[in-house]
Amino acid sequence: MTVSSAPGKVYLFGEHAVVYGEPAVPCAIERRATVTVDARADDHIRVQARDLSLDGFTVEYAGDTAERPDVDVPEGLVDAAMGYIDAAVEQARDAADAPDAGFDITVESEIPLGAGLGSSAAVVVAGIDAATRELGVELSKDEIADRAYRAEYDVQDGQASRADTFCSAMGGAVRVEGDDCRRIETPNLPFVVGFDGGAGDTGELVAGVRDLRAEYGFAADTVESIGDIVRAGEERLYDADPDSEPTADLLAELGRLMDFDHGLLEALGVSSRTLDNMVWAAREAGAHGAKLTGAGGGGCIVALDETPETRTALRYTAECRDAFRAELDREGVRVES
Numbered sequence: 352m353t354v355s356s357a358p359g360k361v362y363l364f365g366e367h368a369v370v371y372g373e374p375a376v377p378c379a380i381e382r383r384a385t386v387t388v389d390a391r392a393d394d395h396i397r398v399q400a401r402d403l404s405l406d407g408f409t410v411e412y413a414g415d416t417a418e419r420p421d422v423d424v425p426e427g428l429v430d431a432a433m434g435y436i437d438a439a440v441e442q443a444r445d446a447a448d449a450p451d452a453g454f455d456i457t458v459e460s461e462i463p464l465g466a467g468l469g470s471s472a473a474v475v476v477a478g479i480d481a482a483t484r485e486l487g488v489e490l491s492k493d494e495i496a497d498r499a500y501r502a503e504y505d506v507q508d509g510q511a512s513r514a515d516t517f518c519s520a521m522g523g524a525v526r527v528e529g530d531d532c533r534r535i536e537t538p539n540l541p542f543v544v545g546f547d548g549g550a551g552d553t554g555e556l557v558a559g560v561r562d563l564r565a566e567y568g569f570a571a572d573t574v575e576s577i578g579d580i581v582r583a584g585e586e587r588l589y590d591a592d593p594d595s596e597p598t599a600d601l602l603a604e605l606g607r608l609m610d611f612d613h614g615l616l617e618a619l620g621v622s623s624r625t626l627d628n629m630v631w632a633a634r635e636a637g638a639h640g641a642k643l644t645g646a647g648g649g650g651c652i653v654a655l656d657e658t659p660e661t662r663t664a665l666r667y668t669a670e671c672r673d674a675f676r677a678e679l680d681r682e683g684v685r686v687e688s
C-alpha cells in the first residue's frame with residue numbers, strides 16, 4: 352500500500368489568461384488531497400472518494416456505479432473527478448510500463464471539488480505519485496508534473512495549462528508561462544479563502560473565454576492585460592525578501608493588482624454574484640485586495656489580509672459557506688507511507 356498527498360492552490364494572478372500563453376502565478380496552499388493506492392492481482396480499478404467538499408461527503412463506486420453526493424455541484428462533476436483518477440492511472444501504468452496494472456484507490460481530500468483550489472490537479476499529482484511508487488517506480492517531481500498535465504489535458508479536451516499541476520507537484524509559489532514553469536521564492540503571503548459552497552465547470556468557463564476572445568478584439572486585449580498584471584506583480588515579488596514578512600507596501604501593491612485582475616476576469620464573464628459579493632465583503636473588511644481564484648463561476652475567492660478581519664467578515668457574509676486562512680505550502684507532492 353502506498354499513500355501520497357499533494358496540495359491545492361490559489362491563483363495570486365493569471366488564471367484563464369495562462370491558457371493563452373500569458374504568465375500566471377499560482378501558490379500552493381496547505382490543503383491536501385491524499386491518495387492511497389493498493390495494487391490488485393487483476394487489472395480492475397476500484398475507487399473510493401471521501402470528503403471531496405469542505406462539508407465532506409462520500410462517493411463510492413466500483414466500475415460504473417456511483418452514489419451521488421448531496422451537495423451543490425454541477426451535474427457531472429463527480430464523473431469528471433473520476434475521469435481525472437482514470438487519467439492518473441493511465442499515466443502511472445505508462446510510466447511503470449505496466450499497462451494491465453489494477454488498483455484499489457482511496458481519495459481523501461480537504462480541497463472542495465471544482466471550487467478553484469486545484470482539487471483535480473492535487474488528486475492527479477498524488478495519484479500518479481502513489482500508483483507509480485506502488486509499482487516500484489519513483490518519478491521526479493518534474494515528471495509527475497508533466498504527466499499530471501497530460502492527464503488534465505486529456506480530461507479537459509486540450510484546454511488546460513500546466514499551472515495547476517506544476518504548482519501542486521512542486522509546492523510554493525510558481526510562475527508558469529506556456530511550457531516554461533519554475534518556482535519563485537516569495538515571502539509568506541497572508542491568504543484568506545472564502546468558499547460559497549458551489550463550484551464552476553472549468554471546461555465550460557474556459558470555452559466561454561475562448562469564444563469571447565475569438566469574437567472580440569477587446570476580449571483578446573483583456574486577456575493580454577491580465578498578462579500585464581502578472582508581469583507587474585511578479586516584479587514586486589522578485590524585489591521582496593522571501594525570508595522576511597511581506598512589507599505593507601508589497602501587500603498594498605499585490606492587493607491592488609489582485610483587484611484589477613478580478614475586474615478583468617469579471618469582464619470576461621467568469622465571475623458570479625456570490626464570488627463578487629465575497630470579493631466586496633473582503634475589500635470592505637480591509638483586505639489589501641481580493642479576487643476569484645481558478646476557473647470561477649462559483650467556488651472560492653482569495654484575499655490578502657494578515658489580520659483576522661477578512662475571515663471574520665466573510666463568515667458573516669450570506670454568500671460565504673466557509674472562510675479560512677490558507678498558509679503557503681512549500682513542499683508539494685510527498686509520500687506519506
Ligand code: MEV
Pocket residue numbers: 365366367368369370467469510511512513514515553557645646
Ligand atoms: C483553472 O484552475 C485555471 C484555468 O486557467 C485553466 C487552466 O489553467 O488550465 C482556468
